[in-house]
Amino acid sequence: MSARDDVLGRIRQALGPERATPAEVTRDYRLTDGRPAGDPALLELLVDRVEDYRATVLRCSPAAIGATVRAALDQGLGAGWTAGDVVVAPGLAEAWRPAGCDVDDDRPAVQLADRAASVTAVAVGIAETGTLVLDGSAACGRRALSLLPDCLVCVVTADQVVGSVPEGLARLDPLRPLTMVSGPSATSDIELQRVEGVHGPRTLVVVLAG
Amino acid sequence: MTATVPPKAPTFLGLPTAPRGVGHLRGDQSFPDAARGALRDGQLRANLGHATSTIRGKRARVVAELPDWAQLREAGRALKAATMARLDDHLEELERQVTARGGVVHWARDANEANEIVTRLVLATGASEVVKVKSMATQEIGLNEALEAAGLDVFETDLAELIVQLGDDQPSHILVPAIHKNRAEIREIFARTIPGVDPGLTDDPRKLAMAARTHLRERFLRARVAVSGANFAVAETGTLTVVESEGNGRMCLTLPETLITVMGIEKVVPTWRDLEVFLQLLPRSSTGERMNPYTSTWAGVTPGDGPQEFHLVLLDNGRTAVLADEVGREALHCIRCSACLNVCPVYERAGGHSYGSVYPGPIGAILSPQLTGVEDNASLPYASSLCGACYDVCPVAIDIPSILVHLRAEHVEAQQRPTAEGVAFKALARAMSNPRLWHLAQRAGKLGRLLSRGRPTLPNALPPPVSAWTRSRDLPTPPRETFVEQWTREHRGGRS
Numbered sequence: 001m002s003a004r005d006d007v008l009g010r011i012r013q014a015l016g017p018e019r020a021t022p023a024e025v026t027r028d029y030r031l032t033d034g035r036p037a038g039d040p041a042l043l044e045l046l047v048d049r050v051e052d053y054r055a056t057v058l059r060c061s062p063a064a065i066g067a068t069v070r071a072a073l074d075q076g077l078g079a080g081w082t083a084g085d086v087v088v089a090p091g092l093a094e095a096w097r098p099a100g101c102d103v104d105d106d107r108p109a110v111q112l113a114d115r116a117a118s119v120t121a122v123a124v125g126i127a128e129t130g131t132l133v134l135d136g137s138a139a140c141g142r143r144a145l146s147l148l149p150d151c152l153v154c155v156v157t158a159d160q161v162v163g164s165v166p167e168g169l170a171r172l173d174p175l176r177p178l179t180m181v182s183g184p185s186a187t188s189d190i191e192l193q194r195v196e197g198v199h200g201p202r203t204l205v206v207v208l209a210g
Numbered sequence: 211m212t213a214t215v216p217p218k219a220p221t222f223l224g225l226p227t228a229p230r231g232v233g234h235l236r237g238d239q240s241f242p243d244a245a246r247g248a249l250r251d252g253q254l255r256a257n258l259g260h261a262t263s264t265i266r267g268k269r270a271r272v273v274a275e276l277p278d279w280a281q282l283r284e285a286g287r288a289l290k291a292a293t294m295a296r297l298d299d300h301l302e303e304l305e306r307q308v309t310a311r312g313g314v315v316h317w318a319r320d321a322n323e324a325n326e327i328v329t330r331l332v333l334a335t336g337a338s339e340v341v342k343v344k345s346m347a348t349q350e351i352g353l354n355e356a357l358e359a360a361g362l363d364v365f366e367t368d369l370a371e372l373i374v375q376l377g378d379d380q381p382s383h384i385l386v387p388a389i390h391k392n393r394a395e396i397r398e399i400f401a402r403t404i405p406g407v408d409p410g411l412t413d414d415p416r417k418l419a420m421a422a423r424t425h426l427r428e429r430f431l432r433a434r435v436a437v438s439g440a441n442f443a444v445a446e447t448g449t450l451t452v453v454e455s456e457g458n459g460r461m462c463l464t465l466p467e468t469l470i471t472v473m474g475i476e477k478v479v480p481t482w483r484d485l486e487v488f489l490q491l492l493p494r495s496s497t498g499e500r501m502n503p504y505t506s507t508w509a510g511v512t513p514g515d516g517p518q519e520f521h522l523v524l525l526d527n528g529r530t531a532v533l534a535d536e537v538g539r540e541a542l543h544c545i546r547c548s549a550c551l552n553v554c555p556v557y558e559r560a561g562g563h564s565y566g567s568v569y570p571g572p573i574g575a576i577l578s579p580q581l582t583g584v585e586d587n588a589s590l591p592y593a594s595s596l597c598g599a600c601y602d603v604c605p606v607a608i609d610i611p612s613i614l615v616h617l618r619a620e621h622v623e624a625q626q627r628p629t630a631e632g633v634a635f636k637a638l639a640r641a642m643s644n645p646r647l648w649h650l651a652q653r654a655g656k657l658g659r660l661l662s663r664g665r666p667t668l669p670n671a672l673p674p675p676v677s678a679w680t681r682s683r684d685l686p687t688p689p690r691e692t693f694v695e696q697w698t699r700e701h702r703g704g705r706s
Contacts, residue, residue: 002317003316003317003318003323004317006317006319007301007317007318007319007475007524007526007530008298008301008302010225010226010526010530011298011301011475011530011533012298013224013530013534014225014530014531014533014539015295015297015298015533019295020295021295022291022292022293022295022296023288023291023292025285025288025289025292026281026284026285026288027285028278028281028285029278029281029282029285029487029490030277030278030281049500052500053503106514109464109465110431110432113427113431126501128500129500129501130500130501131501136512136515142464142514142515142516143460143463143464143506143515143516144464144465144515147457147460147461147464165486165489165490165501166483166486169482169483169485169486169489170483174444174447174449174482174507174509175311175447175449175509176509176512177464177506177507177508177509177512177515177516178505178506178507178508179460179504179505179506180504180505180506180507181503181504182499182500182501182502182503182504183503184503185455185456185457185503185504186455186456186503187419187455187456188386188455188497189368189369189370189373189386189388189419190369190388190393190396190415190418190419191257191260191261191392191393191415192261192264192265192386192389193415195415195416195419197419197423198419198422198423198456198457198458199367199423199426199427199430199456199457199458199460199461200456200457200460200461200503200504201457
């Protein structure tokens with residue numbers, strides 16, 4: 001008998017011929033936080049939660065995203081960075097890209113480790129947990145893009161910000177590769193002292209428009 | 211799959227349990243023997259006390275933030291119970307969905323078979339080294355040892371797992387496996403084992419973390435094969451999930467050409483929506499964060515992004531034996547948050563190594579004996595004060611105390627010969643049901659006062675069989691007079 005048939009057979013044996021019908025799962029927890037996406041209070045909450053992870057949030061109007069991305073790179077890399085330090089997601093809006101920077105292409109992913117910073121959009125922001133979700137779309141880029149450069153700049157627009165985890169997940173496609181980011185890479189493995197950046201980006205700067 | 215079940219695999223309720231001689235579910239010593247050494251280690255107790263109280267406090271704060279925690283917890287419990295009741299159907303659906311998206315699904319009856327599958331898959335790629343995401347399932351089956359025996363180099367990439375691996379040590383906590391080490395000990399391990407490490411390395415946690423970053427960075431960039439576990443797998447979509455903090459998980463899940471994920475069969479959840487419950491319960495219960503820094507999900511293979519070859523190994527290794535026990539099967543609901551470890555007075559004092567298994571603490575005390583068969587871990591169901599704190603914090607409401615008692619009964623019934631404890635309790639029952647015998651026994655008990663020499667407890671160096679009790683518990687000095695004697699004396703004139 002194959003291992004597959006064996007394991008499935010054991011499960012059926014364990015549950016017995018008259019297995020109980022599973023009870024209906026009651027979803028009486030909060031499915032929404034009650035405020036519409038982009039509500040000003042949700043944006044405030046997102047800022048509070050993201051900053052709690054020791055990340056930086058820069059707020060701006062939709063028209064000023066390009067300039068604010070440059071300010072975010074100043075913040076993450078220090079003044080004096082050059083366009084060659086930065087690589088952006090291929091689908092990032094033209095107006096948001098720093099002039100002259102590289103657009104991620106089909107180069108081997110490991111070459112992204114040479115870059116100091118990357119800029120991506122997000123698919124969803126979850127205010128209550130301070131989480132940004134990247135979904136592998138052209139605007140968010142492939143997963144290595146938000147992983148290898150030491151500074152990650154994410155652009156979030158107000159309409160993408162929802163209150164709760166259930167609202168966030170409902171907006172996502174589970175067939176895409178998703179990366180949920182809540183603050184920079186961090187470890188607490190040595191005497192529970194939090195240290196930012198072991199393997200992923202050590203610096204996260206969020207540009208919140210709206 | 212042609213691998214065979216190894217001979218003499220122990221069985222439990224008629225189903226095979228995890229085989230002996232492979233993996234890390236059984237210790238060399240019983241819990242009381244192992245704990246005795248740990249209790250004498252003041253440094254260990256100080257580390258543990260600090261760690262568990264810190265995480266307890268953080269967890270309590272972020273759990274209190276959610277007004278619907280009780281409803282989420284009940285939904286988590288109900289989802290797990292419903293999943294187990296249809297586990298076969300969900301696994302078949304998961305297999306269909308993963309396969310449809312370009313993944314390959316393998317089934318493993320036990321640790322030996324899983325190790326064989328993963329070793330064969332790695333060797334087929336021609337790679338000589340493997341990078342690993344921290345995973346309880348691969349620790350449970352001893353995968354690193356199996357890969358190393360096949361001549362492969364295995365690199366644990368989680369900082370704590372790296373510390374444990376470089377220190378030739380065993381993990382002692384589900385979530386923070388190196389919690390028994392302090393910064394000075396970690397500095398010593400790094401200075402001794404990392405090639406080319408800065409000789410001036412200090413014990414500053416940031417410096418130590420950066421030394422690990424440098425050490426592992428080049429390995430990530432050249433890795434061709436990675437092995438991970440999974441926190442959840444969604445049957446309806448074939449989506450796998452890994453929850454982590456450091457980004458080492460993301461490195462392993464995205465950079466290599468081949469990804470092999472080893473997952474216990476109980477980790478499946480029926481629908482994508484179910485993650486809305488577990489992704490709230492898990493981070494808050496485990497690290498006391500609103501959300502962990504990184505959660506990755508993937509379904510099969512994505513062209514142009516991440517590994518182009520994906521294998522999922524579904525592991526039994528005693529889980530179906532646990533499922534067969536209607537009381538004990540709740541242990542399979544565990545989402546490995548480790549909240550029960552951090553509230554347990556026994557874990558806090560004895561430490562994780564005393565449990566002899568990769569699953570320490572209260573959940574380990576019920577999971578390990580069920581996976582191996584109770585007789586192979588017979589001391590663990592007793593490694594508890596039954597105070598119930600573990601039940602209170604469990605995000606999926608596993609009734610750990612009841613299962614502990616259930617397993618104790620299982621163990622007692624399995625005894626062929628009467629134990630000293632059994633004989634003692636039988637004698638006690640006889641004495642207590644007969645007033646004359648009971649008075650005689652009480653009078654005899656007072657002889658113990660001679661041994662105490664005026665102290666409140668009897669010395670712990672009493673001869674057997676009393677020593678079996680006194681080596682791990684205080685035996686109070688019997689009172690000068692019994693309750694009945696005192697009552698009679700005080701009420702003599704008044705009532706009668």
